[in-house]
Amino acid sequence: MKTKQHKIFWVSALVASILMYIVQYAVFNDYLGIINSFLGKIAFVPIQVFLITVVISGILSDMEKSARLEKLNILIGTFFSETGTKSLKYFSKIDPNIEEIGNKLKVTDSWVDEDFKNALNYAKDRDYTLNASKEDIIKIYEFLSKNKEFLMRLLENPNLMEHEHFTELLRAVFHLLEELESRENLHESSDNDIMHLNGDMVRSYRLITIEWVNYMKYLKNNYPYLFSLAMRRNPFDKSAKTSLK
Structure with missing residues (x-):
């Protein structure tokens, strides 16, 4: 017709x-x-x-791409507001080298693109290690379980097709949660179980950290007021406080 x-x-x-x-x-x-x-x-x-x-x-194509990327960055921002930053806090507390990463990723107002580039290279190349106890694993499991529905909605969003790394990040977090859910009793986890779960947590820890550096750069260049809050919530900075003096 x-x-x-x-x-x-x-x-x-x-x-x-x-x-x-x-x-x-x-x-x-x-x-x-x-x-x-x-x-x-x-x-x-x-x-x-x-x-x-x-x-x-x-x-028109560039305008559409910019609009899609903006929507994607909103999704990433929502992830860090609801889950990402808190996840990094859990992981950083059991990172034996937190002092080192804290110094490397102590983002400030004076940072320029070169600083973010160096931080990103560090986040990608560093050797991540976590020393999680049974209690730590249970806390992380409880936290991720509460956010499972939120994470599922993120993963279903079609805008994620534009960002392979963030999709990989969510898959890593879901895999960690799936591993945790598959245990009948985390309180009775064996040493081998704990070692395996530590490996899954390290994968998520690394990917979230890399994305966090990218997101902090995006905020500084585009939304200074959001960057200010994110900087005061830095999960790697033990001295970071949201309240202003």
């Missing part, structure tokens, strides 16, 4: 165009002028095609 309508439209447009040229010839009796005008319009067609398909389409 639509194909037939399209054919009717184009045939009608062609007929209307021919009629307009006939009227123009009847009024002005200048076929050379009509031919000259017709050829001039044909010559301009490639330029029109270029402007529409390349320039304008490119601008």
